[in-house]
Amino acid sequence: MKRYLKVIIPILMIILLLIVLFASIKTVPTGSVGVKTRFGAVQETMINEGINLKLPFIEKIVLINCKTKKIETSSESSTKDMQTVNVTIAVNYNVNKNTANSLYQEVGLNYEDIIKLDESCVIVYRCHQEVQDILDKTSIHQFLLEVFIHPHTPQSEI
Numbered sequence: 001m002k003r004y005l006k007v008i009i010p011i012l013m014i015i016l017l018l019i020v021l022f023a024s025i026k027t028v029p030t031g032s033v034g035v036k037t038r039f040g041a042v043q044e045t046m047i048n049e050g051i052n053l054k055l056p057f058i059e060k061i062v063l064i065n066c067k068t069k070k071i072e073t074s075s076e077s078s079t080k081d082m083q084t085v086n087v088t089i090a091v092n093y094n095v096n097k098n099t100a101n102s103l104y105q106e107v108g109l110n111y112e113d114i115i116k117l118d119e120s121c122v123i124v125y126r127c128h129q130e131v132q133d134i135l136d137k138t139s140i141h142q143f144l145l146e147v148f149i150h151p152h153t154p155q156s157e158i
Helices: 002-023 097-106 122-136 140-149
Strands: 025-028 032-038 041-047 050-053 059-065 069-078 084-093
Touching (some): 032 097, 084 122
Antiparallel strands (some): 025 050, 032 041, 032 059, 069 084
């Protein structure tokens, strides 16, 4: 019996050590940032890409995708001279790596579910409003000149 204990106890110790070692390592992939939580409370420090250490069973690292994503929607508007124009709007967005912990703390991981392609989405609504405001001041002639002769991509922060 003692002979078995001399073999089993070191094996169990090695297994336990390996479990603790693997539980203390977290890899953050490229294009993501890690939000560290300690007993569920969000910490101020952000975890960068690569291999990172954490306190096993006490800290967790939640991954937030910071890659650029696209929302695309269509809008039907009318110009100053009451011509109907169908416009496709594409909005590129990403999570700011410096404020990802605030996003996780205030919104959670379902922030992408909040950004939907429906009329209740703030981004889509603001884009429709911006397009309508521009078209209200533009004739169809000006609009066609701007789109086909001088194409540009307007960029603004909403």
